[in-house]
Amino acid sequence: MMRSMGTRIADTIRERIEQMIVTGEFADGERLDEVKLAEQFGVSRTPLREAFQSLAASGLLTLEARRGAFIRHPDFVELVEMFEVMAELEAMCGFRAARRVNEQQMRDIGRTIEACEAAIARGDSDEYYRENETFHHLLYEASGNSFLAREAARLHKRLKPYRRMQLRVNGRMPQSMREHRAVYAALEKSDPKAAAATLRQHVAIQGERFNDLMASYRQIAPRKAG
Amino acid sequence: MMRSMGTRIADTIRERIEQMIVTGEFADGERLDEVKLAEQFGVSRTPLREAFQSLAASGLLTLEARRGAFIRHPDFVELVEMFEVMAELEAMCGFRAARRVNEQQMRDIGRTIEACEAAIARGDSDEYYRENETFHHLLYEASGNSFLAREAARLHKRLKPYRRMQLRVNGRMPQSMREHRAVYAALEKSDPKAAAATLRQHVAIQGERFNDLMASYRQIAPRKAG
DNA sequence: TTCAATATTCTTGTATACAAGAGATTTGAC
DNA sequence: GTCAAATCTCTTGTATACAAGAATATTGAA
Numbered sequence: 001m002m003r004s005m006g007t008r009i010a011d012t013i014r015e016r017i018e019q020m021i022v023t024g025e026f027a028d029g030e031r032l033d034e035v036k037l038a039e040q041f042g043v044s045r046t047p048l049r050e051a052f053q054s055l056a057a058s059g060l061l062t063l064e065a066r067r068g069a070f071i072r073h074p075d076f077v078e079l080v081e082m083f084e085v086m087a088e089l090e091a092m093c094g095f096r097a098a099r100r101v102n103e104q105q106m107r108d109i110g111r112t113i114e115a116c117e118a119a120i121a122r123g124d125s126d127e128y129y130r131e132n133e134t135f136h137h138l139l140y141e142a143s144g145n146s147f148l149a150r151e152a153a154r155l156h157k158r159l160k161p162y163r164r165m166q167l168r169v170n171g172r173m174p175q176s177m178r179e180h181r182a183v184y185a186a187l188e189k190s191d192p193k194a195a196a197a198t199l200r201q202h203v204a205i206q207g208e209r210f211n212d213l214m215a216s217y218r219q220i221a222p223r224k225a226g
Numbered sequence: 227m228m229r230s231m232g233t234r235i236a237d238t239i240r241e242r243i244e245q246m247i248v249t250g251e252f253a254d255g256e257r258l259d260e261v262k263l264a265e266q267f268g269v270s271r272t273p274l275r276e277a278f279q280s281l282a283a284s285g286l287l288t289l290e291a292r293r294g295a296f297i298r299h300p301d302f303v304e305l306v307e308m309f310e311v312m313a314e315l316e317a318m319c320g321f322r323a324a325r326r327v328n329e330q331q332m333r334d335i336g337r338t339i340e341a342c343e344a345a346i347a348r349g350d351s352d353e354y355y356r357e358n359e360t361f362h363h364l365l366y367e368a369s370g371n372s373f374l375a376r377e378a379a380r381l382h383k384r385l386k387p388y389r390r391m392q393l394r395v396n397g398r399m400p401q402s403m404r405e406h407r408a409v410y411a412a413l414e415k416s417d418p419k420a421a422a423a424t425l426r427q428h429v430a431i432q433g434e435r436f437n438d439l440m441a442s443y444r445q446i447a448p449r450k451a452g
Numbered sequence: 453t454t455c456a457a458t459a460t461t462c463t464t465g466t467a468t469a470c471a472a473g474a475g476a477t478t479t480g481a482c
Numbered sequence: 483g484t485c486a487a488a489t490c491t492c493t494t495g496t497a498t499a500c501a502a503g504a505a506t507a508t509t510g511a512a
Contacts, residue, residue, distance in 0.1 A: 007473095008291050008495070010279070034464075044497045046272075049465090053236070053276045057283030065234050066464055066503055074373075081373040085318075092314050147300075147307040233503095234465070260494075270467045275495085292473055292494055 010047035014054050021060050021071065022160040028073035032061065059158060076217055079162055080205050083213075086159060087203040089152045090139070094183060094195035097142035101187050105142045109187070112138060113180045120173055128173070129164065135180060139199075142187075162217075172212070176202070236273035240280050247286050247297065248386040254299040258287065285384060302443055305388055306431050309439075312385060313429040315378045316365070320409060320421035323368035327413050331368045335413070338364060339406050346399055354399070355390065361406060365425075368413075388443075398438070402428070 017037070020026065032052070038045045056063045062072045074082060101109075112135040119128035136156060140149035179202040186195035205213050243263070246252065258278070264271045282289045288298045300308060327335075338361040345354035362382060366375035405428040412421035431439050 010495080011291075035462095045464090046496055046498090050276060050279045050495095053279035054283040057280040065237075067505095068464070078373055081371045084371060085374050085377060088314065088318050092311075145307045145310060147304055148311050151311060236465080261492095271494090272466055272468090276465095293475095294494070 008047070009043050010050040010054075013041055013043065013047050014051035016041070017051055017055060018058075018060060018157075021055070022157060024161040024164075026071040028071060030071045031067075032069040032071070034068070058154065074162075076214065079213070079217065080210075082155065082159060083162075083203060083205045086152075086155050087200045089148070089155060090136070090203045091196040091200040093140050093143040093145075093148060093152055094186070094199040095192040096144055096148070097139055098187050098190050098192040098195040100144035101142040105138060106184075106187065109135060109138050109142070109184060113177070113184060116180065117177055120177065132176075139183070162213075172209075234273070235269050236276040236280075239267055239269065239273050240277035242267070243277055243281060244284075244286060244383075247281070248383060250387040250390075252297040254297060256297045257293075258295040258297070260294070284380065300388075302440065305439070305443065306436075308381065308385055309388075309429060309431045312378075312381050313426045315374070315381060316362070316429045317422040317426040319366050319369040319371075319374060319378055320412070320425040321418040322370055322374070323365055324413050324416050324418040324421040326370035327368040331364060332410075332413065335361065335364050335368070335410060339403070339410060342406065343403055346403065358402075365409070388439075398435075 017032070026032070034045050034048055038048050041048070052061065052063060052069045055061050056069070062070045064070060097105075112131045115131040116128055116135065119125070119131060133156075137153060140152040140156075143149055143152075179198060182198045183195055183202070186192075186198055243258070252258070260271050260274055264274050267274070278287065278289060278295045281287050282295070288296045290296060323331075338357045341357040342354055342361065345351070345357055359382075363379060366378040366382075369375055369378075405424060408424045409421055409428070412418075412424055
């Protein structure tokens, strides 16, 4: 076992660029210069271009024929659409997890909730984001549907820069924590509908949060690059 | 406009291999020989490998470091998982379409239903598959969520070989057509819940269909390649 | 000065060359 | 005859070379 733990440069490059993208290192419309990046990573253009293909297929960047690879932040409408799908995927995970979650998973989930709250108390937002991410990933796994878990994780990753931006608005974190606890309670009661509804609510962009997102969106996305 | 209608060989290759995969041209576990395929397509390995990266990211094949590109049919469990997600995505599309579908779209959807029935009457199964596919794609579009539509289409494509296999079992087509009509009726009544429920039912692998799928699965997937 | 046509440069897309690991084959020992 | 070790071949992974299309700069005319 433990196959394909590739020493392939292309894979490494892919991960590094992916990281750069989801941490919002590139501006909207920015072109990723092949030769510059290849130089920067100390490799040739070949593995870099392979990484581009992979990233493009995942939707993290856009390839335009004979023009290059571009970062294309979703416009506001598409961002809302993506969160809408994310909300349903999370709801689906929660629904299934409520029936299938085991004790070990419940302990893990409970622990991340506490770690989140501790991070908030300390004002350690990096740690909060990490634990929050873990919470959601544990939930995906607990769904018992490995394909669903992968797809959810994929979209979750793709939304990373915008979720971060969204949570920045104050007053959101305590509410978010209450929802985490509500999810936990629903799982404990094996209540699929409650788990699904809570998670849909937790992720969806509705009411006040719609305005929050719209406001913060302006601060990030529209800075067009040369 | 009309950008990126790439004259890129890599894109062409990608589509051709994708087509070969979804039409079930490769056996499970089969390795895609780079030089052989390159020769076959009359190109070098470079665009071929880029196509591989793209296909791998879409889940249509698996890359193993220093071993090559392999066709890995989902095992039975994963296949059921995938249909489970597909069912939810379709339900989601139907739910939204019930509120948002316009008259032109209703006409188009109605037309594909009739074309499907005509194809069945003629015993033209190829035409049936084509129109059935159109029906579902129209539904995705009618959801009004373009991101959702793309994701649904993506998974739909990935499931293509297995859906085909699944529908082959006799007695299924008339039932399938009744469900299409039920979806149409729900859209006409602007009844989101009915549309969602019908589509979930239409796609989900449950009851009798579970056995049908399992039986036919054995005929396709397990033929391991050298 | 401004616009357009042309020339030039730059970047992408593809092919080829080369390096290194995986798999197959052969050889040798028991 | 069977198993294991070493060799050899074949395939992948990466780098480089080359071709062609975009983008940019330049030149000329109005």
